[in-house]
Amino acid sequence: MGKIEPKQLKVGDRLETFSKPVTEPMMVEFERVVWDRGKNSHSDPEAAKADGLSRTIASGQNQMAFMHELLEKNFGDAWVYGGKISIRYIRPVYAHDVLTPNAVVTDVIEEDGRSRVLLDVWCENQDGNKTSIGTASAGQPSAKRSWTASEPERIAS
Known part of the structure; x- marks a missing residue:
């Protein structure tokens, strides 16, 4: 049986x-692992209050992780190797919020002889309020996921 290729995306x-x-x-672990800046408004309630906030807020990098996961799951290697993104954070994200990353295809273009998918992207919270907005692009989705355990030769190198 042949390899199943993912659906080719189209506008809409x-x-x-x-x-x-x-x-x-x-939020605390993300701050510690990604960029340990010590106590700040993303990891410490007292630091958040000192900054004039009522409570801690998730960092923009935290939201970006949700978006990256969405694009990685949908595009595979086409995202990991050649994806581009630009995000603007427009609303705070708090502990207990539920985030949903979203993307819709706005165009499919030819770039260097290959098909490239252009996207509007955003995260929204449980109330449907957008917390970040932006654009992204990647090649058409790939079935290849070179970072998975199913391809140990890539992991070992």
Whole structure:
């Protein structure tokens, strides 16, 4: 049986998405692992209050992780190797919010002899309020996921 290729996207298609909660431990751990800046408004309630906030807020990098996961799941290697994104954060994300990353195809163009998918992207919270907006692009979706355990030769190198 031959390898199944993913669906080729066209204008108007929406990417398959997911929703996940943002938790206080997730926010603290994300800050510690990604960029340990010590106590700040993303990881410490007292620091947030000192900054004039009522509570801690998730970092923009935290939202970007949700968006990256969406694009990686939908595009595979076409996202990991050649994807582009530009995001603007427009609303705070708090612990206990549930984020859903979204993307819709706005155009499919030829670039360097290959098909490239252009997208409007955004995250929204459980109330349907957008928390970030932007654009992204990648080649047409690939079935290849070179970072998975099913391809140990890439992982070992």
